[in-house]
Amino acid sequence: STSEPDSRRTYTLQNYLNNDYKYKTHNLQWISGNQYLHKAANGDMLRIDADTGTPSVILANTTLDKYKATTVILSPDQKYALLQYSYTKLWRHSYTASYHIYDFNSSSILDDSLLPNDTQYISWSPVGHKLAYVWNNNVYVKDSPKAQSVQITTNGAENKIFNGIPDWVYEEEMFGTHSALWWSPNGSFVAYAEFNDTAVPVIEYSFYSEDTLQYPKTIRIPYPKAGATNPTVQFFIVDTTIFPNIRPTKISPPAEIQSGDHYLSVVTWVTDERICLQWLRRIQNFSVLTVCDFENATGSWSCPQDKQRTEESETGWIGRFQPSVPHFAPDTSTYYKVFSNAVGYKHIHYVNGSQAPVPITAGKWEVISIEAVTNKFLYYISNENGGMPGGRNLYKVLLESSPNSTKCVSCDLNQERCQYYSVSFSKDAQYYQLDCRGPGLPISTLHRSSDDQVLRYLENNTDLENSLKDIQMPSKKFGFISLAGHNLSYQMILPPHFDSSKKYPLLLDVYAGPCSQKVDYVFRISWSTYLASTEQIIVASFDGRGSGYQGDQIMHAINRRLGTYEVEDQIEAARKFSEMSFVDKDRIAIWGWSYGGYVTSMVLGSGSGVFKCGIAVAPVSRWQYYDSIYTERYMGLPIASDNLKNYN
Template identity: 30%
Template sequence: MRLKMKSRKIMLFVIIASLVYGQNKKLTFQQAFYFGQPRLTKSLPQIKGWLDDEHYFELSVRDGKSIIEKVNVENNEREVYLDYSQIGLPEGFNLDEAVINNDSYTKFIFERDNDLYYLSVEDNLFKKLTDDKAEEKNPKFSPDGKKVAYTKENNLYYYDIENEIERRLTDDGSDLVYNGRASWVYMEEILGRSTNYAAFWWAPDSRKISFLRFDDSPVPEFILVKADGQHGSIEKQRYPKAGDPNPFVKLGIADLEKNNIVWADFPDDNDQYIAWPVWTRDSQLTVQWMNRQQDTIKIYSIDVKDGSKRLLHTEHQKTWVEWFEDIYFMKNNPGFIIRTGLDGYYHLYLYDGKGKLLKKLTEGADINVTSLELVDEKNNLVYFEGWSNNSTERHLFVVNMNNNKIVKLTDKPGTHACNLSPNGKYFIDRFSCINTPPALLLYEANGELIREIGNSKSDIFDEYDLPKAQLFKIKTEDGYDLPALWYLPEDLDSTKKYPVLISIYGGPNAPTVRNSFPYRLEPQFLAQNGIIYMSVDHRGSGHFGKAGTDLMHRNLGKWEMHDYIEAVKWLRKLPFVDTAKIAINGGSYGGYVTALALTSAPGYFNYGIAEFGVMDWMLYDNVYTERYMDTPDENPDGYRKSSVLNYAENYKGGMLIIHGTMDDNVHMQNSIQLIDKLQRLNKEFEMMFYPNQRHGIRFPHYFHAQKTIAEFIFKNLLNKELATD
């Protein structure tokens, strides 16, 4: 009886879906995969930050010339704040090419031939700062705008602009020792790619710089090979794989006036992580420490005079802890706010200056905080983004620190990414949902709409018969409601059979099912051509809080496969699904999951595109891998069960393997070892390697990669050639 009722619901679902399509224009391959013309979406206005609580900056291009306008929030009056064409620069310099600027767009730094140049718009001054052969990396203005710090030959420097003096703060930089420049594994897994390896931070008073010093000498070396030219070349990389030694790391505080360095009092131990130094009020310094096991994190206050430390906070979890990346230290009184998933969902907690918990600011499994956005200390308000009840959405909320009252400020179902004015009086919302392209909207802090700033929906968007996305849930046998999304072929005939492509990522706390418009029109194009395009997230993908993600501890691959198989079982019950043509694809972690699906569960997945994936966790970096798996010595059974290589003999065919030859994140070694195993077993597969490409295939090989993937899909799921014109 339950099966019959479910079938009726599915059939009604399909009938309703088929009625929404008209007889309009169809997408071409060029539009879907190459961003080809005519474009169905257009660029949104470029908001470049807030000048104050009443004005924001918007960058526009007129007649090929860039202009920054100061826009009045209330009346939309616009004033040209900076006309790039009116700035006198020497020949060959262009303001669009400045590498950094201050928040008010009055000071700029340029790089040319490994030297730095400075522009002050206010003073109508342009001058060269450095003059040597060494490259200055990651220049950063001091808060007062009078100095610029950077690294050079792995030493930390700063330049005094007024006095025209360059000073070197460290002197032991080398091929293995980096001052203010991150070791690879710290950049990738701890500080983040957006830092571009920068590992130094100005104090608010512009008198000191905190920095991390790395010694990579214990870290094993990995060789990347370029095949260019007659003899080729090699690139050496210090890359610690699972179980390998880490770099030694120290926290230094450089005093620019005293011209000395104070080192924080941590043991000289490479089985620890030190990161995320934060300058607080009155230029006091804090830093976070984590053990090698990554199950304990501590926040210390550092005395900048002698390097002694005082413990502020400790957190321990049975699985793993996470860095407090959006920690906020109060400016008007001692205390701080952190975001943690300690109780199973991510919440905000308020502590006093001595580290005593004052209160939990957010409460309940119906609220999950994804980021802390702004703290209005004057009015005791904390703005944060997250979700409430519906994990596929993102909204802006505010909580009152006095009474813990939470108000949701965005109400449209979908994904909201908000940029608040300095004191939270207004916010700009980048909003989209599954069938609506992104728009920029301006709101008052209470959620009252002021106006639409821009919309990416083009004038021809409605002329196209785009298949509509639908969100739903798939219940597992043990009671999890897995979020899912699909695009059904238009005019779907329930008496026919349709192939399915499941697109996934699959990593811990990394959902792919979101109520947001897709970056590319690939899903609509494939559905338009008769393929059911689907995404589904497993129980560890973040929809079920930290408690759900914790299930992945010491057994990567287990719950991913369990839940993706559950999704296939659900698909098999649908009368219009071709169960012999169920494909899966993904990149990076998704490449791992794809290869694991084709080898460990070939009875459920018939085809797959595994892009630059980890094939054995012994081959990936230790910070990421050990966070979830512990070390190979501590968890040998988990590493064995999670390895794609150990299931290769089960593989029945139908896989395309893609990798860049210079991938310095997931080494091509991963795909090579899988290929070697498949060849030894006399298994059939396809592969495509891209010379000199790193992690992800980009230009100039991007178009070839997209065409290769699309052709594979059409050949195997539709038994026909792809029309690319």
């Protein structure tokens, strides 16, 4: 078109580095069926009534500033709050911190000697105000903030025995949390795991920290690599109602798990006297779910065989990264769970004892997660809408209708702007916060479950919308490439005023790990935004074989063969891009981080002739160097009798 040249400025590298244009999210934390906490812009901690939206200040910013509190953890009965200070990050999720206990009754903090400094984890009981915490790798419980601490474990030792917290590999690859401690729903029992890393080989590296130190620190981490000795795990439950008696009861895994190396993978309390554990073999294609009950007469826990359920995969591994979480029905014995159906798509199944699981959903798409279950309905997130694997919408199943009727709650709320949602439900699923994360600017709304009506808008990013009007922003285009018998998705971030008669350089932004997804409907402002806006580079991504959320046939294609199809498919996608009229085939590059760095390195080493150059950040260089839980999930063991040939 011959319209006026666009005089608006582009999005620059400096804009990206300064984080100049960030969208707002609305952080809230449900504390009951109809109340949530929200930290206001001025730093006040507000308690808000979900129905009316009426806020009350429960902790003023002046109080939080006075105690240098960065985070507030409210007790469920709202009588106390933990005020966190001197936070020190450790690994991806773990950290230590110290805590003041604030008493709302006296509007002051309790004596600081009630808790040790540098706690590794702390948590209120789900009801009332008991406390459990981990300090120096040991578990402690307090009946109330002012009560004496009861020490539950005594064998905790740095880098050797971890009680109530995971070791490095469990934190990174299994739990994705900084704790391994679980309160029962009413706070009668505390369950915790004990990890023994005594025999795990240690990685040591120099860390050049503060420049005041003349010598670097040596960091030591028990780090099991592929095929190496793994940590062992034991699981205990302690009854907090019989203190000062401390009798942790050990729950052993079922025989078919116990017989070899194994993992504790998922812990789910059902009631105060029922807990559900999932155990996984070291070869991660076999897991067992057990339901364990408290026997009042003996004070012990039993896990009857008729309540066990085995999950196996013939074509790959269990779950996306580990077994999925079971969502128990109100009857506390049957549950809903996401796992692969007969044709390899991950769907919701209803499990009732030893009866055959009943499929609740089916189709050539996948359920991402179950979000809420009540007597009447079940909410889940899936990518069914529009056949877009990179979409996420909220659906509701009416369980009382026969057959179950399903409707999409979010699909039509704002079709253009919103096709990727996440959700957060109140304690009894009466209300929920719906977060639209793209493709347009994020919006956050509050809904009631009875009719799914929007009660109010929590955040709509109008300020950002207005400030972006002055900037030439890129656009995003989606498409499919047919490859290896599959229809596979790509996306392109296109420069402003994209002109298909021109030739643009193209950068392939890659991750491509198992169950990954780079092509999605999330709104992002990133380095790619700058490259497209200011440097006029197309930034493309492609989800090939091995990627997730499109069925096991695609995802398990790289089972036991990392570094093959997922690498070839990125090269093939780039070839297809190079044939597009608007791509300059002599200026195609590739870059990636972590698994993406590995794929970049493999692509550059393949001699395909498609790429001019590439950037590999923090790449895996050889699978024997990477950790056991991640690597073996996809590759098995690096021994001749297993899969050594595909490691080398």
